[in-house]
Amino acid sequence: MADETLTLTLDSGGDVVIKLRSDLAPGHVERITQLAKDGFYDGVVFHRVIPGFMAQGGDPTGTGMGGSQLPDLKAEFSREPHVRGICSMARSSNPNSANSQFFICFDDATFLDGQYTVWGEVTSGMEHVDALPKGEPPRTPGKIVSATIS
Numbered sequence: 001m002a003d004e005t006l007t008l009t010l011d012s013g014g015d016v017v018i019k020l021r022s023d024l025a026p027g028h029v030e031r032i033t034q035l036a037k038d039g040f041y042d043g044v045v046f047h048r049v050i051p052g053f054m055a056q057g058g059d060p061t062g063t064g065m066g067g068s069q070l071p072d073l074k075a076e077f078s079r080e081p082h083v084r085g086i087c088s089m090a091r092s093s094n095p096n097s098a099n100s101q102f103f104i105c106f107d108d109a110t111f112l113d114g115q116y117t118v119w120g121e122v123t124s125g126m127e128h129v130d131a132l133p134k135g136e137p138p139r140t141p142g143k144i145v146s147a148t149i150s
Contacts (some may be wrong), residue, residue, distance in 0.1 A: 067099030
């Protein structure tokens with residue numbers, strides 16, 4: 001399980017390979033693995049893409065207000081810094097409200113450290129994240145074609 005990866009195939013041009021960090025957030029990695037295997041993320045858009053900050057997706061409604069039918073997760077905060085390529089969970093103001101939404105950092109966002117659960121890091125394909133249409137929401141949002149665990 002230590003070497004599992006999540007591959008997001010994006011319509012912006014290719015595969016984003018993410019090393020899953022169960023050492024940092026075992027509950028969150030388990031959830032993302034389950035959702036990916038269930039096909040939950042297939043066809044889901046990146047509804048919030050802010051240049052120099054992050055790309056957020058994982059909401060089936062595409063609004064930033066939705067999630068999976070599964071219960072929210074308890075926070076698993078770590079000392080892992082939010083830097084380029086880090087994958088972390090989105091949540092509401094309640095620290096224990098992460099569900100299915102996540103974001104990928106474009107740049108250093110260390111002001112998020114210790115407040116959001118880091119669950120992975122991009123090992124290849126970051127250029128495809130960079131290529132996502134920008135906006136809150138983007139006029140034509142970029143989409144996850146498929147999400148697979150290997």
